[in-house]
Amino acid sequence: MHPAFSVILFTVISGAGYGLFILLAAFHLAGIGPAMSHGELLAHGAVSLGMITLGLMLSTGHLANKKNAWRSFMRFKTSWLSREAVFAVLFYPFAGIYGLGVLLQGAAIGPLPALAGVIAAVLAVITLFSTGMIYGCLKTIRQWNTALTPANYIMLGIATGTTLFAAIATVFGNATAMHAGVAMVALVAAAVLKAIYYFWISRVNGPTINTATTFNRATVRLLDTGHTAGTFLTDEFGYDPRKDTIDNVKMGVFLLGFVAPVLVFASILSGAPAGIAWLAAVSSLIGIGMERWLFFAEAKHVVRLYHGAQTCTNSLAEPARGRTSVAPVTDPTDARRWELGDTPGGSGS
Amino acid sequence: MRLGLVIDMDTCVGCHACAVACKQWNTSGTTGALTDYRPYGEDPSGVWFNRVRHYEVGDYPNNKTVNIPMSCMHCQYADCVNVCPTGASYKRPEDGIVLVDQDKCMGCNYCAWACPYGARELDREDGVMKKCTLCVDRIYDEALPPEERQPACVITCPAHARFFGDFDDDNSEVSRLVRERGGVKQMPELGYKPVNTYLPPRITRPIPIDDVRANRLVSSVKDWVNKMVAR
Secondary structure (H helix, E strand, O other): OOOOHHHHHHHHHHHHHHHHHHHHHHHHHOOOOOOOOHHHHHHHHHHHHHHHHHHHHHHHHHOOOHHHHHHHHOOOOOOHHHHHHHHHHHHHHHHHHHHHHHHHHOOOOOHHHHHHHHHHHHHHHHHHHHHHHHHHOOOOEOOOOOOHHHHHHHHHHHHHHHHHHHHHHHHOOOOOHHHHHHHHHHHHHHHHHHHHHHHHHOOOOOOEHHHHHOOOOOOEEEEEOOOOOOOHHHHHHOOOOOHHHHHHHHHHHHHHHHHHHHHHHHHHHOOOOHHHHHHHHHHHHHHHHHHHHHHHHOOOEHHHHHHOOOEOOOOOOOOOOOOOOOOOOOOHHHHHHHHHOOOOOOOOO | OOEEEEEEOOOOOOOOHHHHHHHHHHHOOOOOOOOEEOOOOOOOEEOOOOEEEEEEEOOOOOOEEEEEEEOOOOOOOOHHHHHOOOOOEEEOOOOOOEEEOOOOOOOOOHHHHHOOOOOEEEEOOOOEEEEOOOOHHHHOOOOOOHHHOOOHHHHHOOOOOEEEEEOOOOOOHHHHHHHHHOOEOOOHHHOOOOOOEEEOOOOOOOOOOOOOOOOOHHHHHHHHHHHHOOO
16 A cells, blocks of 8 residues: 555554543543643643644645545444544544643542543544554455554554653653553553564455456466556555565564663663653654554555455565466566556556 | 446457547546546556456466456445545445545545455546446436447447446346356455456367477478578
8 A cells, every 4th residue: 555644644643642642631530640730731731632633634635635624524324534533523622621621720620621531531542443443444455454453553542642641741850650661561562462463464365366357266367457557556556665675664663663662761760861751752653653654555455466466465576376487577676667557578558 | 226237258358448438438427537647748647447457367278368347346335435434435226326426525545445446546636536437427318329328338349248237137138148157256255246247258169279280291391491591
């Protein structure tokens, strides 16, 4: 899948914003951790709402017809994209009542704003779940069609939220071992979940070129895609990064997204100045940005089967099976040209 | 009614006439224009509702070239309609045709992601998703003589490989063909229940593949001379 920059920014930034809000509500309303000052509560709330809003605005960046974006609330009954939009907007009034309560009453808020805060936190989780289900519900992209997808969106949102939460707390001199500990637990849990996802998509199966073309009992090879240059389909679904690129980015995901932040918090626990928590926050956001790029780049749409891929997982660069002499695609550099619709071995009619 | 196409993979010669006729009709139809980008440039591209792809099926010597034209399958379970957040994508209950309301579409590409058959293409100039309409503006046009109330691709096909009709009617030509020729669907395991059906190639007599020329004295001498004499 072609990774759209605006969608990467949206899911990472607003995901971290929702995660931060969930942490704020948990620490403040459930009474976990040290008491927070009025200013700290407002800072957490303002940063999370700001990031959520920025993310939602960025999400319209990939729309080809932005003036109809308001219509995306119309299909709540069937569309996860619609549900995400509705829950994302529904979050605001509850977060607003909670924020107003904090603004007027400080940390000791009344039961009504507290209830609104709890509801907003639950809506934040539901919004993250809906974002994951936008991808998880697609049967056409086998790498996404799993319960691990929404689980990852929720867990990564919370993990980046915890690093931000710990970092903002240092500004108010309120950083405790608890902040670092919670962040480390969330990061490790997210890393394990992500590792399970990467393990799972390495052996995902589904339709093949045989079921796609209906010839189930023969080898099928693409001779010609029937177009001389790229199309919408090749642009959108033909994105085919090299294996070593994927491996390098995956390394970056784990190093920047999980290992470095955990090390930062570990060093805080063993006496380093708490201010370096900001390093963990920035590092985890960059790492999860890379994770989101990989999430799109590694996903392979089944329409690729019509363009020469043999299975849902293999790259178009892999040679067709059972053919050695005149393989349509043997040279990986030739296969790169598929993005332009120029199929090796084809006449380019 | 469940309107759709039957495509005969045995008689399709892969001439792309259906794709061109589709482009011509629909670019001036209800969803037109189907934009061409850089039509005279180095990397021309554009929106098409119908694309023909060519495959080699089987291994030499038992192989065969098969041409597979593909447009919207007008699936019974059309996930493109379910995922659409704006309600722009819809399936007509009266005849099963899947359409896009271009006034509502916001161009998010989500329906194209949900379609396994690559039937939807974003028009980057108009910013809206476009797809095969089964020539809805043609098949119901009472100003046309009845035999012309068919999709443009069906009318134009020089090999007569395409058929249009109602799959709910057991006596229609499409139902009969599917019954008699064992019609097949693409990627049935995904559960989209595509309406368009493909007819597999018929079983034919084996074509001799060894050298059919008899190895006579004259031909042997000719071959030898041809090898010896430099041209």
